[in-house]
Ligand code: FES
């Protein structure tokens with residue numbers, strides 16, 4: 001069944017079962033692979049995108065629920081890697097393997113959208129993503145830095 | 151004679167040792183190697199994105215390792231895959247030191263293993279761990295890369311000198327620019343690259359001595375793949391798109407080593423998108439490699455043999471997953487069924503450790519039995535569980551198999567091993583196997599042997615001519631791991647009147663029974679009677695290398711025990727170690743310990759409930775043939791962990807301090823990142839992680855049952871301070887990834903003891919605390 005999604009400012013048509021998780025529609029149907037699969041059960045945050053400006057874990061959202069809403073993925077965060085979060089991430093050299101980092105950055109974007117000066121506790125609470133490489137302390141510092149750069 | 155403990159060493163290999171001269175061949179000689187036709191699959195790989203490492207750019211080639219394009223960009227091709235440890239950046243940095251290019255113009259690609267094979271293994275002399283996997287700074291690798299850089303630089307100078315008609319020694323090469331000072335003329339490397347690449351030098355230039363390096367070990371460099379990560383364009387195996395591909399997801403027999411009894415395809419046949427169910431049958435076996443060809447990491451049933459499995463192939467992953475969840479399958483658990491519970495394994499393992507009637511004595515000196523008869527006795531029993539790598543990127547791979555060619559796109563730690571495994575599985579000559587390595591969402595040892603490659607190819611070959619992307623769900627990735635080895639130990643000591651050990655008797659059992667950082671401890675030089683014994687202990691559950699294999703368990707056993715000896719003797723644990731290490735010639739140990747003690751302000755008075763603990767260890771230390779430690783080898787790390795225990799028993803870790811001696815280093819920030827990440831992974835696995843077994847199968851599948859440390863974990867260390875002052879500057883460049891996995895857990899246990907009076911002797915600590 002075909003339906004429309006609004007991704008990174010563009011309306012795209014998708015031919016998939018609307019119950020397919022948004023994550024797999026993005027990845028397999030739209031070939032937007034910046035959004036990652038880590039756990040599939042709403043725990044790790046690798047699949048985080050923003051929907052109408054709020055961070056959301058796309059593995060746990062049927063695509064049908066995102067119809068009519070504005071979805072932003074890592075690919076659409078900025079045209080040239082200059083979003084404050086991307087700049088902070090680069091400045092602090094946050095990533096190791098990088099696999100979790102799309103989700104980390106999108107979760108940070110969601111956090112900063114609703115809390116422009118988050119405390120460490122706010123950050124820990126809002127992020128709670130898995131990074132197996134253990135970049136957590138850098139992530140915390142980078143979010144504080146991004147808050148300054150916004 | 152010294153040797154490394156080679157518990158998972160390469161098995162030799164089919165590769166040919168070539169003279170030093172050979173890898174410096176000119177572009178003209180290389181051209182032959184490049185004339186192979188570009189096949190559709192290679193075009194697909196190129197379409198992955200111009201900035202990903204599997205893609206091969208063009209430019210004047212100095213060797214396969216270095217190309218310089220007219221726009222002055224420098225491409226450095228590495229045989230090692232980027233798993234997050236910065237190896238891709240590190241190797242490019244090494245070439246840059248001698249090449250004298252502008253670092254901002256450097257980008258990285260991978261050397262395809264197939265090209266390496268076609269060019270007589272030019273870029274991988276040993277074929278094993280030393281080249282296609284592991285760190286950037288192995289001695290041979292570094293020398294090769296430095297020589298390649300120096301050779302290219304000299305050829306650029308000759309080309310510029312020829313163009314200007316001036317003597318070569320008047321041409322300076324620096325920052326990607328060639329300069330003739332007298333006339334003020336300048337050329338970029340890119341402007342003369344194609345001339346230079348055709349030049350053959352009469353003699354290879356000598357390398358700069360390390361003392362004259364201007365780049366390595368000086369300022370830190372950011373990872374060269376940063377931009378791809380920032381905008382999501384980095385292609386990991388999971389992200390590969392091959393035109394026309396279909397998707398598969400796989401389920402293996404839950405009890406490792408078991409068999410498939412039956413399945414019913416009819417039940418799911420009509421589901422949307424479903425194309426087929428295919429079976430992976432271990433009884434079919436590999437087709438074998440050509441005569442006298444062996445894989446660098448070997449082949450065996452448990453390292454990379456297939457396990458019984460079924461896979462559903464569908465148009466899309468989600469369709470395949472939904473269908474596989476509904477596919478009726480019956481398994482025969484086989485022998486593994488006898489391990490009914492985790493406890494049944496722990497009981498048997500504990501008994502094996504304590505059984506002194508057998509075991510392989512790795513080290514013995516003095517008369518331990520006699521010395522144990524008198525003096526103050528310290529005795530402890532330890533155990534560590536199976537733990538999963540929990541790689542951020544679940545296992546996956548894409549393959550296209552035809553009658554005369556096999557292409558594999560995969561996140562791997564060893565692209566060359568992957569090529570041989572795919573050759574074995576298909577029966578194709580390795581020359582017909584093309585492995586396109588991608589970025590890797592963490593390796594930690596899990597992606598070296600190629601069991602994932604085999605399964606991917608075994609499934610794809612049943613859909614010959616069609617690219618198949620195989621994705622393990624998280625649950626399947628976790629339950630089909632090659633886990634951290636299970637281990638137990640009983641250690642007994644008697645202390646002399648001075649409180650120092652008179653005798654230590656170590657009895658360990660493990661699924662990989664090695665004594666690294668246990669029976670080879672340099673403490674033994676200060677202990678008159680010392681014995682270390684190991685025994686193998688196996689179940690059907692498969693294990694494999696995992697960031698510091700066995701080292702992590704052994705370091706926990708030994709350091710906790712030594713801390714207990716010091717506490718029993720009422721002696722300071724740092725001073726206790728200084729005395730134990732006093733006779734060991736490698737003073738890097740004490741230097742590292744002193745550095746961390748000073749920086750962490752060891753001995754300071756702390757509020758009630760807060761305490762510090764200490765531990766030290768060495769990863770990959772060499773040993774003599776009779777098991778004694780070899781000084782100035784491996785990577786030494788010392789840690790002080792500060793622990794806070796509230797009145798209610800809540801535990802927090804306000805601070806961790808780390809110092810190290812790796813000998814020399816090339817990229818300080820990359821070392822810092824490995825140390826910080828290692829501390830967190832070490833504490834995560836030691837505090838929380840345990841796999842349970844029921845009837846021979848792993849119980850936990852996902853983060854709902856398997857707790858790995860996340861951002862909001864109350865036990866997340868709030869600060870990690872990495873100190874560089876312990877580094878000795880010794881000539882070796884040792885690994886930074888594994889060593890921080892060892893000492894933080896026993897340092898935590900020591901601090902917890904000092905805060906609460908209780909020793910924790912088993913992992914995961916959370917289960918045994920309070
Ligand atoms: S993949 Fe969505 S939360 Fe883990």
Ligand code: FES
Pocket residue numbers: 095096097098099100101130131132133134135234542591592
């Ligand atoms: S950077 Fe590797 S998992 Fe986070």
